[in-house]
Amino acid sequence: MGAALIPLAEVLNRLTKVFREEGYDSATLSRLSQATGLGKASLYHYFPGGKEEMAKAVLERSNQRFHEMVIAPLCSDAPPGERLDKMIDNLDAYYAGGEESCLLGVLAMGGNVGLFHEHIKQGLASWMRSLADVLKQAGFADDEAQIRAEDAIFRIEGALLVGRGLGEAAYFRRMLAQLKRQMVQVTTQ
Amino acid sequence: MGAALIPLAEVLNRLTKVFREEGYDSATLSRLSQATGLGKASLYHYFPGGKEEMAKAVLERSNQRFHEMVIAPLCSDAPPGERLDKMIDNLDAYYAGGEESCLLGVLAMGGNVGLFHEHIKQGLASWMRSLADVLKQAGFADDEAQIRAEDAIFRIEGALLVGRGLGEAAYFRRMLAQLKRQMVQVTTQ
DNA sequence: GTCTATACACCGATAGAC
């Protein structure tokens, strides 16, 4: 023995799946060991800090992938409307049409949320900022852009939560379609 | 010994607090025992089905209280706009201005969500229906009313999730204020 | 109706061989 059985990236992929589906508390070392094909002691070789370090590594990587897929398109030089549409399309892909839960949301609603506050903040802050910036460029005042950015995030996280709670993914896509129409829509009254 | 130390209703209150703050998986019998002041064996006297039965009892009771505080005002004979305002005010009270998590949401994002699908559906369905009915009475077409009802629920659950994840309750109240203005607002474009 | 004491499985984590 001695050679790595699977690349570290693949280990992280499989850990991510378990944490996302089962949450921090239910994701036991036995499950994580089984999912990766590595013994518990081998997991401690990669993550000396144990389960907590695994979850944080997985959340960091998830934030990074989210940044590439969802946030980066908001920073292109395309017209604001196109950038928002691209974000929404990529959200659909990222969450597999609502079939997959939000890891950040799962950890946020778990019993050990305190362990992850900083990682969660890091994951949400740049998204919120980039989204608000695009809305400003689309012509909204600073306050209105900020409110709309927060609001879009609430709807996305809320739809994923409801979908998971009911075991029904369809809510997510319906919400995304709405969002596409309303994101830059002007309101009256 | 023999006499009940505290009424069952108070036992349920304290169990609710633990499940809402820590989630199903982190809420250990030791914590539940400590929070109620009852020994583990006494908890099994009230809930022979153990932790699962405790969580279901607590969720049922939470749904019931939610119905009284939030859904019932939607069914009064006041004008639709007033009914919606009343719901929003009571949501603020129910969630203590965003300081308290949504028990249903916590269980929905936990690792044993499958145990609670039916209870979650029961909790969300009548809310969604009552909300959509009010919006129809406010003049929206059936489809539009349904969409708006779902959307409001997504925003509420999403704001509670983000608030919990960041340890920052203020998002919730800001969202509620927005919701009050937009719920029956007509859109253009 | 409440308690103490306990059963037994599994938890997260570590030691040490290869």
Added chain:
DNA sequence: GTCTATCGGTGTATAGAC
């Protein structure tokens, strides 16, 4: 870098006295 074996602790749940 991986494993088996094992540690001490805690998990859910139960038995049985009062």
